[in-house]
Amino acid sequence: MKTKTKRTKMKTKWPDKMFVVCNTIFMILFVVITLYPVLNTVAISFNDGVDAVRGGIHLWPRKFVLKNYDTVLHQQNMITGAVVTVARTVIGTVLALVTNALLAYIVSRKRFLFRSQLAFFWVLTMYVNGGLIPVLLVYRSLGLTNSFWVYVIPGMISAFNMLVMRTYMEGLPDSLEESAQIDGAGDFTIFTRIISPLCKPVYATVALFVAVGQWNSWFDAMIYNRMKPEYTTLQYELMKLLSSVMQQSGSATNMASAGQAATVTPVSVRAAATVVTMLPIICLYPFLQRYFVTGLTIGGVKE
Secondary structure (H helix, E strand, O other), X not given: OHHHHHHHHHHHHHHHHHHHHXXXXXXXXXXXXXXXXXXXHHHHHOEOHHHHHOOOOOOOOOOEOOHHHHHHHOOOOHHHHHHHHHHHHHHHHHHHHHHHHHHHHHHXXXXXXXXXXXXXXXXXXXXXXXXXXXXXXXXXXOOOOOOHHHOOHHHOOOHHHHHHHHHHHHOOOHHHHHHHHHOOOOHHHHHHHHHHHHOHHHHHHHHHHHHHHHHHOOHHHHHHOOOOHHHOOHHHHHHHHHHHHHHHOOOHHHHHHOOOOOOOOHHHHHHHHHXXXXXXXXXXXXXXXXXXXXXXXXXXXXX
């Protein structure tokens, strides 16, 4: 009997051990595949530009230099662009959260009339666009062009973000709102003291979406504030730097003849600009990660 029990234990433990081993190997390979492009970009950004053109750089720079970051950080209007980008990211994210949360709360209430018709209308706006020229004319007529608020006001309401919040709020138990109404609480009190504390995961998810979009945006600066250098953005300045480097030369020899240091090439400058761009988001993401997965699992709370 003892031998049989030992054999059954061995049979039950062996598949579990194999699963753990295979799962560990798979996760290690997944982490390596995910991190390698990032580490390779960082290595190229710290490598000499002429040497980087040769290729063969993997996880460590072959010729360590700081010229690439010096070129990126000393670009004209870079400090102004960084300040404007930080300001538009913070202000735009806060205003987008407030407006979308208020609208989502109103639409998520079952007593609200035409909620399904309005939801269909907002979904339709996600697929139909008036085009760049009509949008430019509307912004110009509203006085948004050549101003900072063109970065913030048009993005305050997003159909996608509002629908994500609405779906999450619809998954909350109705008994919470009913009990608050019995105690005499109004809609504003219910929203601020009951609904919003429970919506922290979806708020963090939407905040990450909006912040990444605001941080990486450069096209609106080129279209609406091209003649206003005081409203330039970091991404727009990096794009201009990369374009100027690529136009001046396609190789290190031509750049050297143009009077620039031969240690700077489009490959190395692009890598340094990529690192400067993604560093703040990488630093921000770990603080929102625990809310991010929960926020995407919308509608999971049911009565």
